Amino acid sequence: MNEKLTDAIIRAAEPAAKPYKLADAGGLYLFISPSGTKIWRIKYRFLGKERALSLGHYPKVSLAAARRERDAAKKALKAKKDPKFLWQQRQQDPVDRSFEVLAREWHKVNKRAWSERHAADVIESLERGVFPYVGLASIEDIKARDVLALLRRIEKRPAVETARRVRQRIAAVFDFAAGMDLVENNPALVVIKAMAPKVRRRQPAIVTIEEARELLEQAEAQRAHPITKLAHRFLALTVVRPGVITGALWSEFERIDPTAPIWRIPASRMKLRVQHKGDVARDHLVPLSEQAMELLAVLRGLSGRSPYLFPHVHLHHEQMSENAIGYLLNRAGYHRRHVPHGWRATFSTIMNERHPADRQVIEAILAHVPENKVAAAYNRALYLDRRRELLQEWADLLLDGQATLSAIIAGPKR
Numbered sequence: 001m002n003e004k005l006t007d008a009i010i011r012a013a014e015p016a017a018k019p020y021k022l023a024d025a026g027g028l029y030l031f032i033s034p035s036g037t038k039i040w041r042i043k044y045r046f047l048g049k050e051r052a053l054s055l056g057h058y059p060k061v062s063l064a065a066a067r068r069e070r071d072a073a074k075k076a077l078k079a080k081k082d083p084k085f086l087w088q089q090r091q092q093d094p095v096d097r098s099f100e101v102l103a104r105e106w107h108k109v110n111k112r113a114w115s116e117r118h119a120a121d122v123i124e125s126l127e128r129g130v131f132p133y134v135g136l137a138s139i140e141d142i143k144a145r146d147v148l149a150l151l152r153r154i155e156k157r158p159a160v161e162t163a164r165r166v167r168q169r170i171a172a173v174f175d176f177a178a179g180m181d182l183v184e185n186n187p188a189l190v191v192i193k194a195m196a197p198k199v200r201r202r203q204p205a206i207v208t209i210e211e212a213r214e215l216l217e218q219a220e221a222q223r224a225h226p227i228t229k230l231a232h233r234f235l236a237l238t239v240v241r242p243g244v245i246t247g248a249l250w251s252e253f254e255r256i257d258p259t260a261p262i263w264r265i266p267a268s269r270m271k272l273r274v275q276h277k278g279d280v281a282r283d284h285l286v287p288l289s290e291q292a293m294e295l296l297a298v299l300r301g302l303s304g305r306s307p308y309l310f311p312h313v314h315l316h317h318e319q320m321s322e323n324a325i326g327y328l329l330n331r332a333g334y335h336r337r338h339v340p341h342g343w344r345a346t347f348s349t350i351m352n353e354r355h356p357a358d359r360q361v362i363e364a365i366l367a368h369v370p371e372n373k374v375a376a377a378y379n380r381a382l383y384l385d386r387r388r389e390l391l392q393e394w395a396d397l398l399l400d401g402q403a404t405l406s407a408i409i410a411g412p413k414r
Contacts, residue, residue: 005030007063010038030058040066042073046082047142052083064141097182099142099173100135102127106176125166129154139177144187148194160196167192205342207349209397212236218332220403223412230299230408231310232325235340237292237345239366242340244269246320248309253296260388261288282373284367287388289395297376298405350397351390361386 005024012021015036022030027043040055055061055069073083103126111119113347133150134142147170154163178186206212216236220229235245247269256262263286278370288296296309303309306316313320325340338346344366351362361383401413 003067005063010063013038021159024070025065026070027065039173040069040144042070042083044073044077046077051084053087055087056382062141065138068140073226095142097136097138097177098227099137099139099292100131102139102177102182103130103173105133106173109176110172112261122169125162126169129162132168140176140183140288142187144190148191151195155196155295160198163195164198165194167195173379179271203318205345205349206338207346209350210255212346212350212398213400213402215329215334215338216334216361216398216402218334219328220408221332222328222413223414224328224331225413227299227302227310227313228320228324228413229326229411230295230405231320232304232328232340233408234292234295234309235325236343236398237289237295238286238393239344239391239394240286241344242278242325243322244322246308246310246322249307250300250304250309251307251310251390258293261293262286262384263288285384286365287384289388289392291395291399292391295405298409302409347394354393355390358386359388361390365390 003025010022010030013030013032015032015034017034019031022032024030025262029043031039031041033039038058040061042053042055044051044053053073055066055138058066061069069087072086074116076083078084083340104123107119107123107126111122114122128149133153134146147167151163151167171186172386174183174186174252177183184267186256197414203239206215219232222229238245240276244265248265249292252265265284265286267283278336299309303311303316308317308319310320312318320382322340328339330336348362348366352359355362365381365387
């Protein structure tokens with residue numbers, strides 16, 4: 001299709017003594033009146049008669065928008081439908097096509113299936129990196145180059161992984177709009193080949209028992225609140241995720257059997273799909289070592305009045321920040337050498353080397369279990385006795401020669 005018009009040609013078109021037309025292609029033309037009014041129209045034939053459809057004034061209706069209407073008219077004619085009738089129907093029920101409006105509608109519809117934290121992360125990423133650049137643009141006007149430009153801004157922060165997540169969210173908004181018959185193409189799908197490659201790296205972690213002991217000793221020698229140090233030690237002993245530690249509640253420890261203590265972590269606090277969060281079959285069971293139980297007994301005297309095992313230092317009815325343990329490790333000299341989450345890799349590496357036949361048991365300790373419900377229910381209690389033995393062995397190895405709990409409490413504070 002040989003499209004003839006450009007915005008420059010249209011802007012330069014002056015009114016004449018008589019009305020005239022500027023043809024584009026496919027029946028689309030711009031009608032220019034003696035008063036200077038410029039109106040888009042489409043000429044077409046339907047049921048053997050020549051007809052015209054007025055689309056609106058330029059520049060309110062852009063050249064690109066007029067061409068989209070022409071293409072829509074051609075599709076309607078192929079389907080043996082009158083383009084004018086379909087166009088009038090759309091005008092009676094107009095949809096705001098701006099990207100931001102549609103993105104917020106997509107977010108509203110989908111956030112029911114997300115955790116609150118994930119929902120907040122999604123909308124914040126769009127508000128920061130997308131809406132300022134294409135939020136006001138009509139979604140059908142957004143091209144691949146526009147999407148790539150904003151993604152490259154994010155990559156330059158640098159935040160390559162964030163850029164890739166934002167691209168997925170933009171693509172999802174376009175799919176949402178396609179379901180409403182507002183767009184046909186998804187420019188966010190094609191830009192991935194032009195983006196920075198995905199950075200694959202493991203969380204930094206110590207991988208020998210000697211280094212692990214040194215790390216624990218250095219962290220506990222820092223000037224920090226005793227509860228922060230105890231949280232770090234409890235994290236190292238239980239090898240759960242850091243967020244599970246900082247959100248741990250005393251109510252989760254009320255009915256522990258002292259002869260075979262098990263910490264039952266509700267599925268709602270585990271890293272699971274939202275639809276699995278309320279499934280008790282997916283609660284995670286952590287056999288507690290003797291050292292972990294001793295720590296809990298001491299901790300009760302420090303934080304027993306709070307609902308949290310490890311409360312905020314100044315706000316006892318709020319949980320400790322997830323960053324607190326990370327800051328402790330940084331002050332101990334482990335910035336980019338070991339992170340709180342790294343204790344899981346440390347445990348896995350050391351214990352797999354010591355017990356290669358117990359790989360599945362170690363995976364169960366780390367809550368790396370199958371997704372399906374039957375397997376999850378089976379794995380919840382799977383290898384429980386052996387898990388207890390390995391976690392006790394781990395505690396004995398790690399705490400060999402380490403400071404006593406009373407020494408930690410009496411140690412340097414901030």
